Amino acid sequence: MRILVTGCDGFIGSRICRSCCSGGHTVLGVDPCATQGICYPSDVCQSLSYEELCSWRPDKIVLCGAVKGLAKCTESVEALRRNVFDLEHYLQFAMNNRHTQVVFLSSDMVFGGWKVGAPFPEDHSTRACNAYGAMKIAGEQLVLTIKNSTVVRTALVVGRLRKDELKRQQAEIDGRILSNQSLFYYWLARKIAKDNMIHLPRNVFSTPTLVDDLVEDVMKILCKGLRGVFHSCGPRRMSRAEMAKEVLGPYAGRVFEYDARSKLRPCDVALNFEMTRSALGGENCCPSKMMRNVVWEVIGNGI
Ligand SMILES: NC(=O)c1ccc[n+]([C@@H]2O[C@H](COP(=O)([O-])OP(=O)(O)OC[C@H]3O[C@@H](n4cnc5c(N)ncnc54)[C@H](OP(=O)(O)O)[C@@H]3O)[C@@H](O)[C@H]2O)c1
Structure with a gap:
């Protein structure tokens, strides 16, 4: 084609x-x-x-x-x-x-x-x-x-970034506020490595993919x-705080939860995917498992 x-x-x-x-x-x-x-x-x-x-x-x-x-x-x-x-x-x-x-x-x-x-x-x-x-x-x-x-x-x-992407996105990954949510896990890892803690909303939900x-x-x-x-989305509705805690494992205590009140970012936009899965077959996986490795590579020994 x-x-x-x-x-x-x-x-x-x-x-x-x-x-x-x-x-x-x-x-x-x-x-x-x-x-x-x-x-x-x-x-x-x-x-x-x-x-x-x-x-x-x-x-x-x-x-x-x-x-x-x-x-x-x-x-x-x-x-x-x-x-x-x-x-x-x-x-x-x-x-x-x-x-x-x-x-x-x-x-x-x-x-x-x-x-x-x-x-x-x-x-x-x-x-x-x-x-x-x-x-x-x-x-x-x-x-x-x-x-x-x-x-x-x-x-x-x-997902895992290529080297060229990582280089291009470094400023945002190191930034105080994240606008590109695809960088969430990289940004999280940098925050934990730098500050040893992070504040994340407990009430902002989506279906990470x-x-x-x-x-x-x-x-x-x-x-x-x-x-x-x-x-086309992952199988679980998760809050940002949950996403972080799940990959940080024993260091989940470094995530401090709060209730976000943003006019721009809605609180719950989780997707139901039943019709899509029955049409396309197969199962999508939750990104936590794959992104846990990425997060720990970025944190390295900095924790
Ligand atoms: N990533 C997510 O989490 C997510 C979630 C839901 C939906 N989506 C949708 O998925 C699509 C791809 O997202 P992504 O994460 O790959 O975004 P991305 O990494 O920001 O890439 C988008 C690319 O499109 C280019 N672009 C902007 N306007 C264009 C136009 N009119 N014609 C051709 N190229 C144009 C951008 O160039 P510049 O950098 O110069 O702007 C950028 O290189 C988008 O439509 C987005 O809305 C993404």
């Missing part, structure tokens, strides 16, 4: 590109930060005109490109352009080429405006409490107007051409 992946330089997009390449597919990555070599051996470009898209003629378009930070999305009109307006020519292409499947990566934040109802099933109505969630809802609704389209919602996606499981689900969806709305 000819597979186009936006956000190919990102945490999830780069792994989808690699998986597509190793499956023998022809891949083109699009990302404003794209540099050859990251998603090897796929081709990459920083942007793509409608004419270039038509001449490349993808069978599948995987839309992973997005601006994720909750504060960034609230503050910048640029985020609206990247997250919503940039979808336009991919959707136009898919409308004119009915065999092309569009897969849109969405988020648990589409449920952030509901105070109750978690874990939210695939067919639950959406309501956002922040601009990021609102843009994701807009993206979903636009994508779902296309006949051959798929929405894959996921949540707090984590291992990136390898998400990539496997996306590949199944692409290969089988499945349409509709899917929840």
Whole structure:
């Protein structure tokens, strides 16, 4: 298949590109930060005109490109352009080429405006409490107007970082506040190594997801051409404090819990994944086991 992946330089997009390449597919990555070599051996470009898209003629378009930070999305009109307006020519292409499947990566934040109802099933109505969630809802609704389209919602996606990613993300991992939740375990490990303690909310819940499981689900969806709305996430609803305690084991006492009250980050956006698992088969695992090793490598002897 000819597979186009936006956000190919990102945490999830780069792994989808690699998986597509190793499956023998022809891949083109699009990302404003794209540099050859990251998603090897796929081709990459920083942007793509409608004419270039038509001449490349993808069978599948995987839309992973997005601006994720909750504060960034609230503050910048640029985020609206990247997250919503940039979808336009991919959707136009898919409308004119009915065999092309569009897969849109969405988020648990589409449920952030509901105070109750978690874990939210695939067919639950959406309501956002922040601009990021609102843009994701807009993206979903636009994508779902296309006949051959798929929405894959996921949540707090984590995994082992490559060396180049670790280098790029070091400032955020060392920072006081974490905006990219995919770095949660690295940030936690640095905090414990530096300060010997951490404060984390006991009332902010999601369903943390291992990136390898998400990539496997996306590949199944692409290969089988499945349409509709899917929840690809881990099997457990966990608070941030629980996530930390579980990987810290005997040092769990260094986690101090508090009740968060943030207007931007909703308290419970756990996803129900029953319909997705019965359609895709297999079981996703809880990331704690794999991330425990990562956390302890980062902490090293610093504790
Ligand atoms: N990671 C998670 O926990 C999580 C959870 C739920 C949903 N998702 C969704 O999954 C997708 C991938 O997330 P990720 O964690 O891989 O994010 P990421 O690491 O931040 O990567 C996103 C990449 O997309 C690029 N990008 C932004 N706008 C673009 C556009 N209009 N066209 C092409 N590329 C664009 C970004 O470039 P810049 O760096 O220049 O902005 C960045 O390189 C996103 O749609 C996100 O909303 C992620």
